[in-house]
Amino acid sequence: MNAWRDRWSGALPRLAVVGHDLAMVWVVWLGLHWLRYSIIPNPPAIPLWSTEVALVLAAQGVVFWQVGLYRGLWRFASVPDLWNILKASALGMVAIAVGLFLYNRLDMVSRLVLVLYPLVLMGMLGAPRLMYRAWKDSRNERGHERSVRILILGAGHAGEALVRDLRRLGTYQPVGFLDDAGRLRGTKVQGVPVLGRVSDVTEVARESAAGLLVIAMPSANATALQRVVVACERTGLPFRMVPRLADVLEGRSLPGELKEVAIEDLLGRKPVLPDWKSIRDWLGARSVLVTGAGGSIGSELCRQCARHGARRIALVEIDELALTTTESLLRRDFPDVEFIQVLGDCGDPAVIGHALSESQPEAVFHAAAYKQVPLLEAQLREAVRNNVLSTETVARACLKSDVGTFVLISTDKAVDPVNVLGATKRLAEMACQSLAERSSTRFVTVRFGNVLDSAGSVVPLFREQIRNGGPVTVTDPDVTRYFMTIPEACQLILQASAIGTHEAIYTLDMGEAVPIRILAEQMIRLAGKQPGHDIAVVYTGLRPGEKLHETLFHADERYRATGHPKILQAEPRQIAASEIESALLAMRDASARYDRTTLASLLRSTVPDFNPMTEQVAVAQDSTTVVAFPARNARKV
Known part of the structure; x- marks a missing residue:
């Protein structure tokens, strides 16, 4: 009834x-x-x-x-x-x-x-x-006389649509537009007047009694957006922005949602747009396995796979809380996808063998790794064990199970490495290359730079320092890094996997490097503070294993274009597979004995372009033992 x-x-x-x-x-x-x-x-x-x-x-x-x-x-x-x-x-x-x-x-x-x-x-x-x-x-409008008065910066299509959305909500009252287009001066958009230029925001906001500023310029480049943000900061009012269409389509923002201006909006590099059709054609209805699935890259990679057609995803993770949290969020957002949890170390042959048997994947994404540069300088044994030997274990298990594609997630630090992270990642690449020479499994290596907001990266550190009132610590005023967002990094991985050929190394043309000093200052301003006045910026000097500028491309790898305009394919350098195999066996023996001296010697001799910094030594934090990397003419073990 x-x-x-x-x-x-x-x-x-x-x-x-x-x-x-x-x-x-x-x-x-x-x-x-x-x-x-x-x-x-x-x-x-x-x-x-x-x-x-x-x-x-x-x-x-x-x-x-x-x-x-x-x-x-x-x-x-x-x-x-x-x-x-x-x-x-x-x-x-x-x-x-x-x-x-x-x-x-x-x-x-x-x-x-x-x-x-x-x-x-x-x-x-x-x-x-x-x-x-x-x-x-x-x-x-009459029923919400106490609604928030909003001044909108940008009187284009996004601003006009925003006014309609705000009126439907009823809790916000648009009081005016600011736009630099002279033809709009004195006109009205949806009955809301255009009151001046963006540079007039301080005076207009005061005269109109605005309580919130909204930037409605989703297509503005980073330079223009930086100028608008600086103008908004001078008012002392809170400000938000209309999300970009790509963010809405990818689920990072909701339609009609006003988001805070994020640091990635100000980086100065347009995000790389993937070819979704080729990704879905390759990924659709496949079973995949992700190691390190609870990490920032691994969890987002699982999300991207689920969003773009994977039917089954196996999550291999050693951290039980990260595994539980990631799996529950994925089940909530993608109830039609089958998820398999495997708790354990992917470097354990029994763990990875069980995971492959349970999920029967057609592609494996190896995201598990240690990546903190200064820490790994003093933890050579764990860096080799996790970044090199575990990679070989997973790769060999994939060969045994006839997995179609193995994707190694590497780093730009593997190009002309100067630290333990770069050297171990380069050796992991070489290990996969040696296996690829005698297998039907397709080995794909993807390199990218620093990932914004990933666990342990500089952005969360700066955010926490700003929250605590400073100071913000920058290693050197001249240091630069290449940056990309977490979703962009994962999209690159999927794109390279979709277009990848056998034994391929892919890297992203990441444009201009970003000075870390500028990044810190922009984050301070986004928090409503002034660098040097409200929050101090302190320079602490380069840490062990760090260098001023990263290198994206190796001189001997002969890069060529791919079907994607921003992805380049490197020509793998020649290696001696038998020497790599012997070195890995020796490393397993040294790792079992926790012999860091032998590991240092093996790493230095096996990765010929490894040129350690900080006087070629890494001092263990909890020991007086010094692990020295031998000179280039040292005898190979």
Whole structure:
């Protein structure tokens, strides 16, 4: 009974709209004929109801229904609805003319009436809809006199759409626009005046008593956005921005949501847009396995795989809390995808063998790794064990299980390495290359730079330091790094995997490097503070294993373009597979004995372009033992 009552109560408003529209058809048809014949002597009588009128109502009613006029709501009536009404009126006129011609050869039907009918009917149907919407909008504005007053920067399409959304919400009151386009000065957008230029924001915000600034410039480049942010900061008011369309489509922002300006918005490099069709064609309906699935890259990689068609995802993770958290979030967002949890160290052959057996993957993404540069300088044994030996273990297990594609997630620090992280990642690349030479498994290596907001990266550190009142610590005023976002990094991994050939190394053309000093200052400003005044910036000197500038490309790898304009493929350098295999066996033995001296010697001799920094030594933090990397002419072990 309740369901029937709900269905009936929901149908009543729609029936009322249908009744209104048919009544307008009746009024327009009879009214136009009355006006047409009233100018001639002895006009014929026009009955209020007849078979002809019934045919007109029936023909026009069917057209209204077929055109979909009753799928919209009067509350949100707009120009597209008026266009739909005009189309329905014109088609109705054709249907009426055909019906009456068949009925009575258009006897007593004025040709002038047929011409005027669609235009007059559009006015009679559209005006009540627009008036109803205006009435509802005015009620919302009167009912929220204490709503937040908003000043919008940008009077383009995004700003106009924002005003409509804010009025529907009713809790915000747009008071004006600021835009640098001279042609807009003194005009109104959706009834909201354009009050000046963006540079006038401080004066206009004060005069209009604005409580919030909204940047409605989703297509602005980083330089323009930096200028707008600086102007907003001078007002002392909170500010938000309309998200970019790509962020909405990728699920990083909700439609209509106002987000805080993020540091990635100010980096100065346009995000790399992937070829989603090729990714979905390659990934669709596949089973995949991700090691390090609880990390920042691993978890986002699982999310991207689920979003773009994977049917089963195995999550291998050694951290039980990270595994549980990641798996629960994935199940919530992707209930149709099968997720398999495997708790354990992927460097354990039994763990990775079990995971491969359970999931039967067609692709494996190896994201598990240690990556903290200064820490690894003093933890050589764990760096080798996790970054090199575990990679070989997973790769060999994939060969044994006939996995179609193995993807090693590497780093730009593997190019001309100067620290333990870069050297171990380069050796992991070489280990995969040696295995690729005698297997059908497709080995793909993907290198990228620093990832914004990843665990342990500089952005969360700066954010925490700013939250605590400073100081913000920067290693050197001249240090630069290449940056990309977590979703962008994972999209690169999937894109390279989709276009990858056998034994391929891919890297991203990341544009210009970003000075870390500028990054720190921008983050301080985004927090509403002034660098050097509210928050101090302190330079601490380069840490062990760090260098001023990263290198993206190796001189001997002969990069060439791929099907994606921002992804380059490197030509793998020649290696001696037998020497790599012998070195890895020796490393396993040294690792089992925790012999860091031998590990240092093996790493230095096996990776010929490894040139350790900080006087070629790494001092263990909890020991007085010094692990020295031998000179280049040292005897190989």
